Amino acid sequence: MQANQYVYTFTYDDSEFELCQLESRHIFKKKVKHKLLFSDVKIEPSSSAFIKNRLDIITYATDYSELIGKVKEENIHSEGFKAEYLVLDGDTTNYADRLSKLKDVGWSIEGDPDYYNPSITYGLCYYKGVWYFGLLIKDTFDWYKHSKKPYSFSNSIGVNIAKALVNIATGGDEEKRLIDACCGVGTILLEACFAGIEIDGCDINWKACRDARKNLSHFDYPSTVFRSDIKDINKQYDAAILDLPYNLYSRSSDEDVLHIIKSSAELTNRLVIVSTSDITDFIESIGFEIADSCSVSKKGKNNFARKIWVCDKRLT
Numbered sequence: 001m002q003a004n005q006y007v008y009t010f011t012y013d014d015s016e017f018e019l020c021q022l023e024s025r026h027i028f029k030k031k032v033k034h035k036l037l038f039s040d041v042k043i044e045p046s047s048s049a050f051i052k053n054r055l056d057i058i059t060y061a062t063d064y065s066e067l068i069g070k071v072k073e074e075n076i077h078s079e080g081f082k083a084e085y086l087v088l089d090g091d092t093t094n095y096a097d098r099l100s101k102l103k104d105v106g107w108s109i110e111g112d113p114d115y116y117n118p119s120i121t122y123g124l125c126y127y128k129g130v131w132y133f134g135l136l137i138k139d140t141f142d143w144y145k146h147s148k149k150p151y152s153f154s155n156s157i158g159v160n161i162a163k164a165l166v167n168i169a170t171g172g173d174e175e176k177r178l179i180d181a182c183c184g185v186g187t188i189l190l191e192a193c194f195a196g197i198e199i200d201g202c203d204i205n206w207k208a209c210r211d212a213r214k215n216l217s218h219f220d221y222p223s224t225v226f227r228s229d230i231k232d233i234n235k236q237y238d239a240a241i242l243d244l245p246y247n248l249y250s251r252s253s254d255e256d257v258l259h260i261i262k263s264s265a266e267l268t269n270r271l272v273i274v275s276t277s278d279i280t281d282f283i284e285s286i287g288f289e290i291a292d293s294c295s296v297s298k299k300g301k302n303n304f305a306r307k308i309w310v311c312d313k314r315l316t
């Protein structure tokens with residue numbers, strides 16, 4: 001029987017499967033299996049593009065009637081509540097039965113329900129012989145508002161990747177301080193700020209910096225954006241995120257790439273790098289090692305693959 005505090009459910013498509021697993025390895029130190037995992041790590045579903053729900057387990061039982069008894073024993077009083085059934089892998093309970101079970105839960109809670117505008121949502125689910133009841137916290141999708149940022153750029157990173165990079169860099173620890181070394185118009189900065197992470201941005205291009213600052217102030221986010229070559233930054237951070245320039249819209253040579261990686265490595269012990277080319281030798285040459293990696297292909301464009309590399313300073 002699972003004794004963890006939280007059940008997480010996930011959503012992703014084939015092109016994002018590896019990225020979701022990489023994110024999960026760094027937040028939960030676990031793999032997502034059958035689009036779910038049990039954990040004691042608490043993270044807001046909205047801070048990841050892949051986490052759909054978090055069930056904060058209140059009680060559980062192998063026997064369904066026992067579970068309902070335990071829910072009653074909790075003496076929950078809540079006005080405007082809603083109960084939802086989460087169908088997890090292997091649960092064959094049919095729709096009518098699920099509805100009837102939700103009614104049982106509803107009758108075990110004091111107060112009037114509100115299906116359309118609930119003040120609180122409870123969840124019921126079944127997994128591998130155990131019934132779980134708890135508080136259901138869903139992805140609010142508030143971060144979708146970032147798609148309406150005033151300034152965008154065709155070279156910008158996708159929002160799902162941006163969120164994952166932040167989570168991989170912090171390992172789910174909100175106290176970690178980050179720098180986005182090549183911030184462009186600030187896609188990654190917006191997602192970090194949304195998740196309450198302290199992050200600075202840096203870009204050598206004045207226009208990118210201006211647009212990143214305007215995007216941040218549009219959402220009232222507090223990040224600082226340095227208009228600078230990353231080599232001239234002299235603060236220290238827990239991790240640096242590098243969405244490297246690639247030869248698609250702007251020219252970048254191997255020397256430019258090595259320069260950015262080397263300069264960023266002066267600021268931190270952890271680099272999370274997005275690159276379209278193999279950077280293994282560069283990482284070796286600066287005294288770092290590759291701790292983890294994954295590939296992400298653009299939806300519908302399998303020939304355009306980016307790789308994400310998690311690199312740690314080698315312990316000598």
Ligand SMILES: C[S@@+](CC[C@H](N)C(=O)[O-])C[C@H]1O[C@@H](n2cnc3c(N)ncnc32)[C@H](O)[C@@H]1O
Nearest residue numbers: 156157182183184185187203204205229230243
């Ligand atoms: C692929 S783009 C980053 C896009 C960004 N993630 C976004 O979503 O808008 C790479 C950026 O690196 C910046 N850049 C190139 N060399 C740099 C350097 N030495 N220091 C800082 N930024 C640099 C470029 O100006 C460009 O904006």
